[in-house]
Amino acid sequence: MKVSVNVNGRQVDRDIEDRTLLVHFLREDLNLTGTHVGCDTSGCGACTVLLNGNAVKSCTLLAAQVDGEKITTIEGLSNGELHPLQEGFKEEHGLQCGFCTPGMIMTSADLLSRNKQPNEQEIREALEGNFCRCTGYHNIVRAVKYAAEKMT
Amino acid sequence: MIPSNLTYKRASSIDDALALLKEYGDDARLLAGGHSLIPALKLRLNEYDYLIDISKIPELKSISEEQGHIVIGAGVTHGEIVNSSLLKDKLSFFPEAADLIGDVQVRNMGTIGGSVVHADPAADWPALLLAAEAVITIKGESGSRDVSAEDFFLGLFQTAVEDGEMLTSIKIPISANTKSKYQKFMQPASRFAIVGCAALLTIENGTCSKARIAYAGVSAKPFRDKKVEAALEGKAFNADQIASAASLAAEGVSIMSDHFASEAYRLQMTKVFTKRTLEAIL
Numbered sequence: 001m002k003v004s005v006n007v008n009g010r011q012v013d014r015d016i017e018d019r020t021l022l023v024h025f026l027r028e029d030l031n032l033t034g035t036h037v038g039c040d041t042s043g044c045g046a047c048t049v050l051l052n053g054n055a056v057k058s059c060t061l062l063a064a065q066v067d068g069e070k071i072t073t074i075e076g077l078s079n080g081e082l083h084p085l086q087e088g089f090k091e092e093h094g095l096q097c098g099f100c101t102p103g104m105i106m107t108s109a110d111l112l113s114r115n116k117q118p119n120e121q122e123i124r125e126a127l128e129g130n131f132c133r134c135t136g137y138h139n140i141v142r143a144v145k146y147a148a149e150k151m152t
Numbered sequence: 153m154i155p156s157n158l159t160y161k162r163a164s165s166i167d168d169a170l171a172l173l174k175e176y177g178d179d180a181r182l183l184a185g186g187h188s189l190i191p192a193l194k195l196r197l198n199e200y201d202y203l204i205d206i207s208k209i210p211e212l213k214s215i216s217e218e219q220g221h222i223v224i225g226a227g228v229t230h231g232e233i234v235n236s237s238l239l240k241d242k243l244s245f246f247p248e249a250a251d252l253i254g255d256v257q258v259r260n261m262g263t264i265g266g267s268v269v270h271a272d273p274a275a276d277w278p279a280l281l282l283a284a285e286a287v288i289t290i291k292g293e294s295g296s297r298d299v300s301a302e303d304f305f306l307g308l309f310q311t312a313v314e315d316g317e318m319l320t321s322i323k324i325p326i327s328a329n330t331k332s333k334y335q336k337f338m339q340p341a342s343r344f345a346i347v348g349c350a351a352l353l354t355i356e357n358g359t360c361s362k363a364r365i366a367y368a369g370v371s372a373k374p375f376r377d378k379k380v381e382a383a384l385e386g387k388a389f390n391a392d393q394i395a396s397a398a399s400l401a402a403e404g405v406s407i408m409s410d411h412f413a414s415e416a417y418r419l420q421m422t423k424v425f426t427k428r429t430l431e432a433i434l
């Protein structure tokens with residue numbers, strides 16, 4: 001089937017198999033490999049992207065479902081300079097291996113778009129669907145706080 | 153993991169979806185948020201030749217108040233329920249419960265209609281629909297019919313929705329002097345209910361005149377516990393009454409047992425969460 005999706009501000013038209021998952025469409029058809037596949041079973045959030053501004057797990061959507069919609073991936077979060085969230089993860093050591101980081105950042109972007117000054121509890125709750133096997137989460141929370149402060 | 157080969161169709165209206173269902177019959181399945189269906193397709197637990205996407209149908213997307221009822225369209229997402237000011241005001245345990253479903257990503261996609269039709273024994277909505285005495289509207293080729301929540305849930309993954317039909321909306325009566333709460337003991341990774349307790353009480357001058365208490369996660373089929381309800385009705389609503397009503401919870405019910413919780417532990421947690429839910433209303 002033909003799909004037409006706005007990905008990171010760019011209109012892309014592709015002919016794909018109807019069963020193509022959004023995460024494979026992004027990684028394999030568009031070469032946007034910043035979005036990761038972790039669990040592949042809807043649990044870990046490594047594959048999180050924004051669909052019309054809302055965080056979703058791209059391993060649990062068909063690309064067909066987003067035909068005509070707007071997708072933002074980690075590559076499209078900012079143009080050129082680091083986004084305050086990316087800067088926060090760097091400054092606050094919010095990552096070790098970095099595998100979970102794109103998903104963490106996209107979910108945090110969804111949070112900050114609804115709640116400009118989240119407290120620690122709110123950050124932890126917003127990131128419930130994102131697993132990190134390395135950091136123990138403390139520095140991730142600090143990174144999101146850093147970004148929230150920077151963005152106000 | 154990828155689903156087996158399929159053809160994706162997008163329905164533009166309820167009638168369009170029903171026509172597609174009729175055309176493709178058993179080879180087709182409705183796709184709402186996809187957050188139960190797509191994981192199952194990826195694991196090849198299910199295979200369908202056609203998926204009919206109903207998530208873009210405007211008629212299924214509204215939350216409104218009509219003549220003493222709240223009407224929630226089947227396609228409303230859990231996240232939209234969390235943020236609905238109408239529901240926060242009139243039916244506060246709906247947004248509270250919605251906020252406990254999965255995580256923000258799941259709530260942004262999953263719909264109340266999809267959850268209710270899927271009827272996972274660990275899903276939250278069935279308990280709320282029972283406690284709120286909801287009426288579920290189902291539409292098929294020959295028109296619409298209303299089914300009470302009590303008659304809707306038939307068992308494990310089984311509901312009153314028949315082949316060729318779809319759930320269109322959920323209607324909940326609103327009455328004065330009610331208080332509601334939902335609390336759950338959740339599986340820590342998925343957040344599905346091991347025990348979920350939904351309570352809707354009418355309290356007048358300190359007396360509980362009507363109680364509706366229902367459970368998710370406890371049994372293969374969501375259920376109202378009429379013994380707990382009877383122990384509260386017509387009596388002063390206080391801590392002693394709550395403790396004695398909660399001690400009756402889920403007695404005589406066939407209780408699930410799995411790697412998260414044994415039967416005995418689930419029964420005990422059902423009593424504990426009944427007490428906590430009622431105390432939160434007190």
Ligand SMILES: Cc1cc2nc3c(=O)[nH]c(=O)nc-3n(C[C@H](O)[C@H](O)[C@H](O)COP(=O)(O)OP(=O)(O)OC[C@H]3O[C@@H](n4cnc5c(N)ncnc54)[C@H](O)[C@@H]3O)c2cc1C
Pocket residue numbers: 042043181182183184185186187188189190191206226227252253254255258261262263264265266267268269270272274275276277313317318319320342343344345
């Ligand atoms: C990681 C994760 C965690 C979760 N945690 C929870 C939780 O804590 N609590 C909870 O309750 N749920 C939880 N869920 C399930 C989630 O709420 C699903 O969204 C929901 O069960 C299904 O809704 P859906 O819109 O995604 O339906 P879909 O997956 O699209 O459809 C499910 C089934 O219902 C049918 N269907 C859908 N809509 C209709 C309709 N209008 N009429 C007739 N048939 C229809 C479909 O054909 C399909 O068979 C979780 C899911 C995931 C992936």
Ligand code: FES
Pocket residue numbers: 036037038039040041042043044045046047048057058059060
């Ligand atoms: S890869 Fe999508 S949730 Fe884990």
Ligand code: FES
Pocket residue numbers: 094095096097098099100101131132133134135
């Ligand atoms: S930094 Fe390694 S998984 Fe999070």
